Amino acid sequence: MAPPHGRAGGRSAKPFAPPKSTSRTALTVIVRQSPIIPTEVYDSYWRFAAERQSIFFRRFSGGSQPWTNDPVLGTYKFTNAYRASDRVSQYLIRRVIYRPDLPSTDAEVCFRILLFKLFNKIDTWELFEAAFGAVIHEEYRFESYDKVLTTAMQAGRRIYSAAYIMPPGEKAFGHAAKHQNNLLLLESMMRDDLPMRLANSPTMQKGFELLRSYPCVGDFLAYQFITDLNYSEVTDFSEGEFVMPGPGALDGIRKCFADLGGLEEADVIRRAADAQESEFERLGVEFETLWGRRLQLIDCQNLFCEISKYARVAHPHIGGSTGRTRIKQKYKAGGPPIDYWYPPKWGINERIPCEPPVCTPC
Numbered sequence: 001m002a003p004p005h006g007r008a009g010g011r012s013a014k015p016f017a018p019p020k021s022t023s024r025t026a027l028t029v030i031v032r033q034s035p036i037i038p039t040e041v042y043d044s045y046w047r048f049a050a051e052r053q054s055i056f057f058r059r060f061s062g063g064s065q066p067w068t069n070d071p072v073l074g075t076y077k078f079t080n081a082y083r084a085s086d087r088v089s090q091y092l093i094r095r096v097i098y099r100p101d102l103p104s105t106d107a108e109v110c111f112r113i114l115l116f117k118l119f120n121k122i123d124t125w126e127l128f129e130a131a132f133g134a135v136i137h138e139e140y141r142f143e144s145y146d147k148v149l150t151t152a153m154q155a156g157r158r159i160y161s162a163a164y165i166m167p168p169g170e171k172a173f174g175h176a177a178k179h180q181n182n183l184l185l186l187e188s189m190m191r192d193d194l195p196m197r198l199a200n201s202p203t204m205q206k207g208f209e210l211l212r213s214y215p216c217v218g219d220f221l222a223y224q225f226i227t228d229l230n231y232s233e234v235t236d237f238s239e240g241e242f243v244m245p246g247p248g249a250l251d252g253i254r255k256c257f258a259d260l261g262g263l264e265e266a267d268v269i270r271r272a273a274d275a276q277e278s279e280f281e282r283l284g285v286e287f288e289t290l291w292g293r294r295l296q297l298i299d300c301q302n303l304f305c306e307i308s309k310y311a312r313v314a315h316p317h318i319g320g321s322t323g324r325t326r327i328k329q330k331y332k333a334g335g336p337p338i339d340y341w342y343p344p345k346w347g348i349n350e351r352i353p354c355e356p357p358v359c360t361p362c
Contacts, residue, residue, distance in 0.1 A: 110195035120161035172215030204237035248305030
């Protein structure tokens with residue numbers, strides 16, 4: 001999806017006209033597609049992706065700070081270029097999904113993933129483990145889980161991540177407390193045998209639509225949930241077949257392009273994913289993939305969200321759709337080193353070198 005060169009706007013697509021007809025009443029229709037017009041933020045999108053991935057590898061190799069000379073990346077918090085490399089996703093993969101000590105049926109794995117994602121917070125999952133020893137659907141009771149969460153909130157603990165907002169759900173499930181409604185949402189999914197229906201879904205979009213059909217689950221959450229479920233063995237969708245841009249990505253796309261040329265935002269993300277190698281080459285930027293795995297649609301979607309934040313400081317004169325002008329979260333080191341490990345079906349774990357202090361003994 002290289003931006004047009006030379007004069008702004010580039011060349012318009014050649015007009016398409018249907019074959020001529022001998023009928024005097026035939027109507028000739030000319031369809032003209034507008035060009036995609038990038039802004040300066042579009043080039044920053046690719047440079048950001050490359051530098052954020054370089055920071056990942058510098059940290060992985062045990063390098064000391066500063067990991068970057070980019071003042072914005074060095075000051076503020078941004079997610080990794082690859083979604084699965086973020087701390088919460090790594091915890092989900094290693095400590096929630098692939099657990100040899102817990103039941104591995106589709107129902108149990110789906111239950112664990114959805115329970116974790118409803119709160120999307122490591123501390124909350126560990127509250128459950130501290131209370132019950134093992135998180136098992138067969139042993140789940142609403143009253144017990146409600147008590148754990150209510151007690152934590154009364155003690156002043158946050159049980160939800162700030163990464164995204166779960167709707168309260170009181171209209172659908174009737175409780176005043178959001179966490180109670182979210183637990184009831186999960187119960188509703190399990191009663192409907194959602195795990196089996198997801199496992200039998202022919203495409204990622206169909207799985208997305210199943211999740212989207214539930215109260216409190218909008219487009220953004222359904223896409224996040226189906227992506228996380230697809231880390232497991234319950235489904236085996238290609239991450240290149242479906243994408244649903246979230247609010248942050250929509251804002252980032254608006255900053256990257258002055259005109260989309262009639263394309264939908266999802267199509268823009270697909271074009272970015274398809275053109276990644278040529279775009280890095282065009283800019284003379286080296287991008288180190290995730291041990292051979294190129295950026296997927298979910299990663300490109302996330303990068304549009306992150307460039308939306310980055311541009312508030314790096315390109316303050318380029319406005320988006322949200323009107324936000326500051327980045328709230330500053331970077332601060334926290335948490336133990338991560339022993340990186342990805343869904344085995346990706347086939348990249350054997351390529352990850354063991355380098356202290358990050359990697360534990362193989």
